[in-house]
Amino acid sequence: GAGVSQSPRYKVAKRGQDVALRCDPISGHVSLFWYQQALGQGPEFLTYFQNEAQLDKSGLPSDRFFAERPEGSVSTLKIQRTQQEDSAVYLCASSFRSEGLNNEQFFGPGTRLTVL
Amino acid sequence: AQRVTQPEKLLSVFKGAPVELKCNYSYSGSPELFWYVQYSRQRLQLLLRHISRESIKGFTADLNKGETSFHLKKPFAQEEDSAMYYCALRAPGGGGADGLTFGKGTHLIIQP
Numbered sequence: 001g002a003g004v005s006q007s008p009r010y011k012v013a014k015r016g017q018d019v020a021l022r023c024d025p026i027s028g029h030v031s032l033f034w035y036q037q038a039l040g041q042g043p044e045f046l047t048y049f050q051n052e053a054q055l056d057k058s059g060l061p062s063d064r065f066f067a068e069r070p071e072g073s074v075s076t077l078k079i080q081r082t083q084q085e086d087s088a089v090y091l092c093a094s095s096f097r098s099e100g101l102n103n104e105q106f107f108g109p110g111t112r113l114t115v116l
Numbered sequence: 117a118q119r120v121t122q123p124e125k126l127l128s129v130f131k132g133a134p135v136e137l138k139c140n141y142s143y144s145g146s147p148e149l150f151w152y153v154q155y156s157r158q159r160l161q162l163l164l165r166h167i168s169r170e171s172i173k174g175f176t177a178d179l180n181k182g183e184t185s186f187h188l189k190k191p192f193a194q195e196e197d198s199a200m201y202y203c204a205l206r207a208p209g210g211g212g213a214d215g216l217t218f219g220k221g222t223h224l225i226i227q228p
Contacts, residue, residue, distance in 0.1 A: 003159075033215055042120075042202050043160070045215030056215065091160065103206075105216065107160040 002026075004108035006092050012114045013082045021077045021111045025094030032075050033105060034067055035091040043091050049075060082115045089113075118143040120205050122219035129193050130227050137188040137222050139177075139203030148206040149179055149186040150216065155199045163188075163201070173197070193226045200224075 005024045013019050025032050031050055035043035036059075046065065048056040051072035060067070064083075069075040079086055089112050093105040119142045129135055141147060151163040164172045166179040166186060177188045186203060200223050204216040 031214065035215075035218075040220070042122075042204075042218030042220045043216070045217065048215050059215065103214075104162050104165075106162075109159050 004092055004094050004106050006090075006108040006111050008111060009109060010112050010114075012116065014116055015082060015084060017082050017115075018078065018080045019082055019113065021079075021090050021113070023075045023077070023092030023094075023108060025073065025075070025092070026096075026106055027073075029094035029096050029106075030072075031095040031097065031103070031105075032069055033093040033095075034075070034077050035093065036061075037089040037091055037110070039088070046077070046090075079113075082113075084115050087113055087115045118147065118205050118207055118217045120203050120217050120219035122201075122203055122222050124222045125220070126223045126225070128225040128227060131195055132192050135188075135190045135193045135197070135224065135226075137201050137203075137224065139186045139188065139219060141184050141186065141203075141205050143184075143205060143207060145207060146181075148208055149177070150204045150206070151175070151177055151186075151188050152202045152204055152218075153199050154202070160202070195226045195228060198224060198226045 007022045033048050034046040037043040045059040047067045049069040064080045066078045089110040091110045092108040095103050095105045121140045149166040153163045154160045175190045200221050202221045203219040
């Protein structure tokens with residue numbers, strides 16, 4: 001019965017480096033979401049998966065951001081050539097369904113990315 | 117595009133006083149509205165949702181479509197209510213538009 005887990009919890013990268021952030025959703029949850037939370041702001045939607053299908057990536061800020069969920073469970077958010085403006089907490093959330101009463105999103109602890 | 121506005125960045129009240137955290141939204145259809153809470157050093161968690169019409173930890177929120185508001189209220193604040201509160205909107209209807217749109221959050225401090 002563990003909740004959503006994310007790794008690493010903290011990541012420091014030099015500008016220009018590539019990073020990969022991992023999310024383990026709650027077992028059996030169909031929907032998986034990635035959000036970006038800058039300091040002092042609310043979370044902002046990045047992308048959404050239903051099983052392995054990426055149904056919405058409208059929130060990804062640039063083509064340097066790429067997400068995948070190849071087997072419909074674990075997801076990875078990759079950021080290429082990191083920039084200072086990428087510094088934020090990256091939150092992952094999962095839900096049993098995408099609609100209806102079971103669409104509550106359960107959030108992970110987040111990965112705090114700092115780009116120097 | 118939808119938007120959620122929480123006008124107060126910080127709200128400080130005394131223990132036992134009433135609390136109201138404001139939330140206004142803009143969306144052309146009928147959205148789902150939520151309040152999420154983040155206690156110190158904990159992860160974001162759902163507090164309540166408008167479709168459930170329930171009271172959680174003494175908090176209630178009523179969706180007012182005329183005023184496009186979903187204010188969070190509690191008649192008597194407790195110290196353990198101190199936290200960050202986020203109002204969020206979901207535009208139903210599928211098509212991939214299932215991500216939540218969050219406000220910037222209100223930091224609620226309950227003074228003893």
